[in-house]
Amino acid sequence: EPDAGALAHHVYEAPRGEWESTLAQIWAELLEVERVGRHDSFFALGGHSLLAVRLMNRVSALGADVPLATLFASPTLAAFAAVVSAQLNQQTSALPEITPVPREGVLPLSFAQQRLWFLAQLDKTSANYHIPFVLHVRGPLNRVAWQQALDALLARHEALRSTFVSVEGQPQVQLLPADTGVPLRWHDLRGVPDADAQLSRLTADEVHAPFDLARGPLMRVCVIQLADDTYQCVFTQHHIVSDGWSLEVLIRELSALYAVSVGAQADPLPPLTIQYPDYAAWQRQWLSGERLQTQSDYWRATLADAPVLLELPTDRPRPAQQSFAGAHVPVQIDASTTQALKRLSAEHGTTLFMTVLAAWSAVLARLSGQDDLVIGTPSANRGHAAIEPLIGFFVNTLALRVDLSGEPNTSELLKRVRCTTLDAQAHQDLPFEQVVEIVQPPRRLNHTPLFQVMFAWQNNEIGQWSLPELDVKPGELNYDMVRFDLEMHLYEAGEQITGSLHYASALFDPTTIERHVGYLKTMLQA
Structure with a gap:
């Protein structure tokens, strides 16, 4: 019996005409395949929604x-x-071109930055919107070259040099000089008797120490030396200047800049034609008039009378004010189930994300007794080719309203989820905070507006570190902050789907969440 791999390719027929040839080259580059025939399907060849966004930018x-x-x-x-x-x-x-704006006048925030700035004013000491990650490094790490590479990255990306000052109660962006440099702390734990305890304490302090948005820089690095050739690097950025896609850019460029600093290669990075403040100014100009009206009308209609709260059974009563303390349990979907889900997705014209979302919606509907539910999902929001190489906060949140009324079968539910997801992505330019303003859900301090469950599908495109003479591996980080009752984070790893279900520990016990993961697996297998 042929396996799924044999079904991805049809008999090869060469592309015809200018457009087929041009697109075949783009597909081959994005999908990393040797050749693309006329009858090959983008998704059967390994395409997913993030690659689809990149394809649309090229088109x-x-x-x-x-x-x-x-x-x-x-x-x-x-x-x-x-x-x-x-x-x-x-x-x-x-899409109109993004052009540089003068740096002398007032620099606006993007809509997403404005939302985060407002939230930061409510709690200036919070670490809810930090993006931390840890690296384990073995080998002769060159301290001077590492600082030089970090400083060059900061000089290159204006987003990382942005500070946010309040003028008569309104935020404005001010840029730090290009030679500011990244704050780099260096700790030496060689020969220290309680090195493990010190390592945990230093890492936790680094991840949770608040940023001052008005002073910056909003990125810092801490290197902890454990032996002559063993280090742990802790990176912390504020979300207002970075996002998931940005980490991929950071890894690629920092690898190149370190190689330049140690003399292993010449500077390979092309100059950036635009910067984040140019995008912020463009976004405010572009998202106006009829375009703004069309997007606003879609979300107003889609989320009209949506349920205020997903009433999941909790182990404890909901506290009067939302707690951000969290924990997580692992999720692992085995290779044979993953393979079968890919086949099912191909039959119904859905991505793996849509298929798993449908199953998770069905589980949440059973648990809550509600057949109308709203689930949030992050969207890369990089729908313009010029912003692909930038570090910055572009990601948007989409509120997906899933209708499970009338006991739909698998085929019908997949169709509904596919429609909902594609419609939302077609209207993803309107920032989530403006969607909330339009829909005007009741505001309560004990839960988030519009949805309380987040489902993030990481396409696991985080690049590979390649630092000369160094072995670099990402480390585990004990950073359990949750912004919602439940947050499902999944990605494809090899032949399996893997990830974790994060939960608000004020509401749920670990055993309950493990049971939820069991329900999801059962639903996916069925």
Whole structure:
């Protein structure tokens, strides 16, 4: 019996015409495959939603503005090329170019930054919006070169040099000078008797120490030396200047800059044509008028009369004010179930994310007794080719309203979830905070507005560190802050789906959450 791998490729037929050839080259590059035939499907070849966004950016740069849903409706090369070519003949407007703005005047915040700045004013000592990660490094780490590489990264990305000052109660961005440098703390624990305890304490202090948004820099690094050739590096950034996609950029560029500093290579990084403040100014100009109205109307209609709270059974009463203390349990979906889910997804024209979301929705509906539920999901929001190489806070949150009324079967539920997800992605430009303003859900201090369950599908595209003469591995970090009652984080690792279910420990016991994970596995297998 042929395995799923044998079904991904049809008999090879070479691309025809200019558009098929151009797109075949782009697909081959993005999907890292040797060649793409006319009848190959983007998703069968390994495409997922983040790669789809990158594909749309490439298509947009060629002058065609097609919605993401087009790729799902026409996933083969020939069909997609036909739609793109037809679209190009009908239209004149792709996304307008992002151009540099003067740095002398007032620099605006992006909508996403404005939301985080407001939240930070409510609690200035909170570490809820820190992005920390840990690296274990073995080998001769060059201290001077490491500082130089970090400083060069800070000089290169204006987002990392942004500070947020209040002028008459309104925030403005001010940029630190390019030669500011990254705060780098260095601790030597060689020969210290209680080194493990010290390591835990230093790491925790580093991750939780508050940032001053008005002074900056909003990124810092701490290196803890454990032996002559063993180090732990702790990076902490404030979310207002970074996001998940940014980490991939940081890893790639810091690797290159360190190699330059130790003399292993010449500087390979091309200059950046625009910076984050240019994007923030462009976003405010672009998202206005009719475009703003269309997006606002969609979310107002979609979330009208949505349930205020997903009433999951909890182990303890909900506290009067939301607690951000959390914990997590691992989630592992075995290879055979993952393979079967991929086949199911291919049959129904869904991504793996949509299929697992459908199953998780069904579980939450059973647990809560509600057949109308809203689940949040982060969206990379990098729908413009010019912002792909930037570090900055672009990510947006989409509120997906899933309808489980009328006891839908698998096929019907997948269809509903696919429609909901594609529609939301087509209207993802409106920042989540503006969606909340439009929908006006009742505000309560004991839970988040619009949804209390987050489902994040990490496409695990975090790059690989390559530092000359050093062996670098990501480390585990004890940083359990949750912003919602439940947060499911999953990604594909090899043949399996893996990740964790984070939960608010004020509401749930670990055994309850382990049971929830068991329910999800049962639902996925069924």
